[in-house]
Amino acid sequence: MSERIAVVTGASRGIGRAIAMALAKDGATVIVNYNGSKERAFAVVEEIREAGGRAEAIGCDVSDFKGAEELFQRIARDYGRIDILVNNAGITKDGLLMKMSEEDFDRVISINLKGAFNCIRHASRQMLKQRSGRIISISSVSGVMGNAGQANYSASKAGIIGLTKSAARELAGRGITVNAVAPGFIDTEMTQALSDKVRENAAAQIPLGHFGQAEDVAAAVAFLASGQAGYITGQVLCVDGGMAM
Ligand code: NAP
Numbered sequence: 001m002s003e004r005i006a007v008v009t010g011a012s013r014g015i016g017r018a019i020a021m022a023l024a025k026d027g028a029t030v031i032v033n034y035n036g037s038k039e040r041a042f043a044v045v046e047e048i049r050e051a052g053g054r055a056e057a058i059g060c061d062v063s064d065f066k067g068a069e070e071l072f073q074r075i076a077r078d079y080g081r082i083d084i085l086v087n088n089a090g091i092t093k094d095g096l097l098m099k100m101s102e103e104d105f106d107r108v109i110s111i112n113l114k115g116a117f118n119c120i121r122h123a124s125r126q127m128l129k130q131r132s133g134r135i136i137s138i139s140s141v142s143g144v145m146g147n148a149g150q151a152n153y154s155a156s157k158a159g160i161i162g163l164t165k166s167a168a169r170e171l172a173g174r175g176i177t178v179n180a181v182a183p184g185f186i187d188t189e190m191t192q193a194l195s196d197k198v199r200e201n202a203a204a205q206i207p208l209g210h211f212g213q214a215e216d217v218a219a220a221v222a223f224l225a226s227g228q229a230g231y232i233t234g235q236v237l238c239v240d241g242g243m244a245m
Contacts, residue, residue, distance in 0.1 A: 004028045005079045006225065007072075009062050009119060010089030012037035014188035015138065017044050018214035019086050022222040024053030028084060031075055032057045035089070062089045062115030072122035081130055084225045085123040087116035087137035087160070092190060097151045105152045112156035113163070120167055124176065133176040134225045137164055138217070139236060141184045141244045157182070161236055168234035177233040179224050184240025187211045207242030 005028065011020040012034035021044070024030045030048060032055055034041035041057040048055040060071040075082055090112045093104040116137050127133030142150050143157025161180055168178035185191055185202045191211065194202070203210060220239045223229055238244045 004083040005031070005075065005081050006084035006086065007031040007033060007075060007082060007119075007123065008086040008088055009033040009115065010035070011044060012041040012057075013044075014190060015183065015186060015214045015217050016086075016088040018218035019088060019221050020044055020055065021048060021051075022215070022218040023084065023086075023225060024048040024055055025051070026222055026226065027053075028225075029054040029056075029079065031055070033062070033071070033089070034059055035061045061111075062087075062119055063110040065114075065118050065121075068115075068118035069122045072119070072126065076126045082123050082126045082133065083130075084134045085119055085127075085136070086221055086225075087119050087135070089115055090138065090156075090190075092150065092153050094149045094153065096149055100151060108152040109156050109159070112153070113159040116160055116163060120163070120178075124167075124171060127171070127176050128174050131175045133171075134229075135164075135167065135171075135176065135178040136221050136224050137178075137180045138221075139164075139180040139182040141182055141238060141240045144182055144236070144238065144244045164236070165234045172233055177224075177230065179229075179232060179234070180236045181217060181220050181224070182236050182238045182240065182244065183212065183217045184238070184243040185211045186214055186217060188214055205243055206240070207245075210241065212239060212241055 006023045008020045010016040011032040045055040139160040140157040142154040164180040
């Protein structure tokens with residue numbers, strides 16, 4: 001993967017951080033995107049550099065169409081190419097449907113789904129010129145199966161699947177593959193925020209019996225970004241301990 005340029009959104013912690021580390025280990029130069037957590041993003045870059053890799057942190061709120069355009073224009077200008085885009089940035093604002101505010105619905109759709117659209121829209125301009133590229137977006141089992149208390153989040157993650165399949169069909173003729181990875185319950189700050197009771201109930205629904213690690217998701221993304229996955233497009237790979245089967 002040497003000399004390939006990868007962009008990972010929301011890479012300041014959790015799954016995004018693990019993806020950035022895995023792609024850097026495979027030889028890619030990684031753009032570590034963040035929104036609020038600047039110091040943590042710089043720490044990820046430092047960790048990659050200490051391990052002998054190449055990385056740079058760039059802040060951008062992916063839900064901002066213009067901001068995302070500037071991000072990808074800057075990367076194309078500075079590095080001359082964009083080989084891999086990983087749409088990982090995401091948030092939750094859980095609540096029962098009847099109590100969910102309009103703001104909480106809109107914010108989750110805006111970051112999780114529109115953010116992925118914004119990045120695909122602007123990164124694909126450079127990929128189309130190159131006639132090559134890999135786009136991988138992080139969906140969720142909630143988008144595949146639905147989940148009570150997550151109407152906004154599940155809709156955004158199901159939307160990622162439709163976006164992935166449509167983009168895969170549009171971009172296939174130019175050598176660009178587009179896939180989604182749908183994690184189940186993964187041990188990160190997002191799930192550490194859940195109560196012990198919710199975590200226990202969740203683990204009981206997982207055939208393998210336990211939460212996954214960020215590195216489990218990163219390994220699937222690294223595979224889809226690799227030369228070995230060149231004939232795979234429009235797919236949703238569940239990394240969920242068997243939960244959604
Ligand atoms: P996390 O620990 O909460 O990290 C979320 C990341 O997204 C942070 O780096 C955050 O950066 C970034 N982010 C949030 N809003 C952003 C914005 N507007 N623009 C750019 N970056 C933004 O979450 P995680 O558990 O690693 O989840 C990563 C992805 O996997 C998400 O899409 C999530 O929905 C998905 N997922 C997670 C699980 C799970 O069990 N953990 C399961 C299925 C799917 P800043 O702090 O810098 O804003």
